[in-house]
Amino acid sequence: MDFRQVLGVSNRRRLKLIELLYYNREGTPSENLTSELKCSLPILLSDISLINGQQNKYFLVEKDMGLYRVKLMEDISIGKLYAEALTSSPEFQIVEQLLYELHDNISELSKALYLSSSNTQRYLKKLEPSLKKAGIHLCYRPLRLEGEEKTIRHFYYRYFIEKNYSLKTILPNMNSSQLRSIEKFVQEFIEINGLYKKHIFNKRLTYNIFISLWRIANGHTYPKEELRTNGLLLPENEVAYAFKSMVSKVYQLNLTDEMMRDCLWLSYSDAIIFNKEHRELALADNPRYRQLFRKHLTLTKAFMKLMGGPLDEERVFELTTVLLNDVYLYDERGEFLTILRKNRTIFLEMVKIMHQHAVEKVTEIAQDFVQKYRIYQDEDFITNYAYLLLTAEVDSLERLASQDKTLHLLLISDLSPTEEEFISKVITQIVYGNFEIHHFEDIWDGEEELVEKILTYDGLITTGSREGLPKDFPLVSMDPYVTPQSIVAIQNLVNELSEKLFRASLLEEKLFPQEITDY
Numbered sequence: 001m002d003f004r005q006v007l008g009v010s011n012r013r014r015l016k017l018i019e020l021l022y023y024n025r026e027g028t029p030s031e032n033l034t035s036e037l038k039c040s041l042p043i044l045l046s047d048i049s050l051i052n053g054q055q056n057k058y059f060l061v062e063k064d065m066g067l068y069r070v071k072l073m074e075d076i077s078i079g080k081l082y083a084e085a086l087t088s089s090p091e092f093q094i095v096e097q098l099l100y101e102l103h104d105n106i107s108e109l110s111k112a113l114y115l116s117s118s119n120t121q122r123y124l125k126k127l128e129p130s131l132k133k134a135g136i137h138l139c140y141r142p143l144r145l146e147g148e149e150k151t152i153r154h155f156y157y158r159y160f161i162e163k164n165y166s167l168k169t170i171l172p173n174m175n176s177s178q179l180r181s182i183e184k185f186v187q188e189f190i191e192i193n194g195l196y197k198k199h200i201f202n203k204r205l206t207y208n209i210f211i212s213l214w215r216i217a218n219g220h221t222y223p224k225e226e227l228r229t230n231g232l233l234l235p236e237n238e239v240a241y242a243f244k245s246m247v248s249k250v251y252q253l254n255l256t257d258e259m260m261r262d263c264l265w266l267s268y269s270d271a272i273i274f275n276k277e278h279r280e281l282a283l284a285d286n287p288r289y290r291q292l293f294r295k296h297l298t299l300t301k302a303f304m305k306l307m308g309g310p311l312d313e314e315r316v317f318e319l320t321t322v323l324l325n326d327v328y329l330y331d332e333r334g335e336f337l338t339i340l341r342k343n344r345t346i347f348l349e350m351v352k353i354m355h356q357h358a359v360e361k362v363t364e365i366a367q368d369f370v371q372k373y374r375i376y377q378d379e380d381f382i383t384n385y386a387y388l389l390l391t392a393e394v395d396s397l398e399r400l401a402s403q404d405k406t407l408h409l410l411l412i413s414d415l416s417p418t419e420e421e422f423i424s425k426v427i428t429q430i431v432y433g434n435f436e437i438h439h440f441e442d443i444w445d446g447e448e449e450l451v452e453k454i455l456t457y458d459g460l461i462t463t464g465s466r467e468g469l470p471k472d473f474p475l476v477s478m479d480p481y482v483t484p485q486s487i488v489a490i491q492n493l494v495n496e497l498s499e500k501l502f503r504a505s506l507l508e509e510k511l512f513p514q515e516i517t518d519y
Contacts, residue, residue: 209263271329293320
């Protein structure tokens with residue numbers, strides 16, 4: 001689920017307008033935009049005027065030859081769109097204030113945000129359904145959020161990571177030295193425990209410590225029984241002392257070891273595991289982690305089998321750990337949580353343009369997995385699994401294609417042999433899939449024999465027409481040179497033929513092995 005419904009109708013529509021134009025760089029006519037946005041032409045034109053009239057022109061909508069396109073300021077990506085939407089939204093300004101719990105009632109909150117009491121109350125009521133759907137309860141006396149602590153903290157992490165469009169970490173109302181004390185504490189924790197040194201993990205721990213400190217200061221602690229007390233070390237040197245001093249000054253907390261584990265709940269709850277030793281501990285003494293790991297092993301093995309193996313045990317375990325790192329903190333029957341941006345969904349949609357068959361194969365084993373175990377069945381979880389599997393192996397697309405039966409496509413044209421060879425090379429370099437292009441070099445006796453020989457191939461690429469061939473025979477008719485349109489048509493042909501063969505193969509083999517019992 002996402003929190004787009006929290007935005008005002010107009011803001012939500014303008015957000016979608018820029019997204020539509022951003023992901024269709026060739027341009028979009030007004031009738032398509034009004035249809036997608038479900039609005040009238042005057043409203044569309046008003047939205048465009050408002051976007052173009054903003055003081056910070058990060059996005060500029062232009063019209064040329066009847067088509068609308070969006071132009072981005074130099075060095076700006078689509079991430080800025082979501083950051084601006086969250087920063088300017090009064091609804092999400094209220095969300096952020098609910099973390100700090102500095103205002104007991106609506107009157108105080110409205111004054112702090114320079115809103116009227118009636119609008120503040122309306123925004124709060126608007127927030128309630130989306131929060132409730134995520135398992136978070138909005139309480140009014142005093143104003144605060146209640147529910148599962150991991151859900152609330154993860155919600156705020158997603159919020160800050162989308163709001164802060166920057167490589168560096170930005171923590172509200174903290175000066176550089178205070179931020180640095182948290183970052184050094186995180187770095188020391190990673191170092192002494194031998195965890196993987198990844199930028200995004202550092203950033204995630206930093207944000208989660210900031211969020212956790214506010215939750216702890218306001219009386220919302222993480223359940224002690226879900227946090228391990230062994231296997232991970234806490235910093236004890238001058239870095240830890242500086243961190244404790246900062247916490248005492250900013251949050252008025254006398255930081256104990258228990259509180260530090262609470263701040264580092266991502267690791268101490270086994271929600272995020274970043275080395276082999278930690279994984280072995282979780283498998284040994286965390287029943288829920290062990291059960292989910294066993295189940296996810298079957299998904300990993302199914303994926304490895306799709307790619308043709310080999311099933312290296314350590315690599316299988318590493319990939320299974322990656323999958324669990326993304327879903328463990330969610331309830332098995334809950335929903336995947338994002339705020340505004342669904343970058344993994346968009347990533348797969350972009351990949352599908354050229355690699356549709358590969359994405360569909362991996363998505364299908366993810367669907368089979370969640371249905372078999374009746375866990376994480378929300379559509380966003382399935383998309384997330386497909387994304388994680390495809391990106392876990394750098395050559396996954398090539399390996400998936402190599403497992404398809406080789407397609408044999410015939411190229412017949414009115415071009416010279418050298419021109420045909422050139423076109424064939426261009427096609428094979430751009431079009432994805434396991435296929436070979438053949439050139440017709442035989443002599444045939446009459447049209448019937450020519451058609452008979454063509455039908456021995458899986459498909460035909462030609463500069464001619466379909467005349468004389470069956471209507472259902474796979475064919476792409478192209479110009480005597482390669483165009484973007486012909487590449488798309490040939491890619492679709494390869495995708496459809498590969499999909500047809502794959503469907504047939506699924507009837508002959510079972511992808512999911514029996515659940516392992518090693519742990």
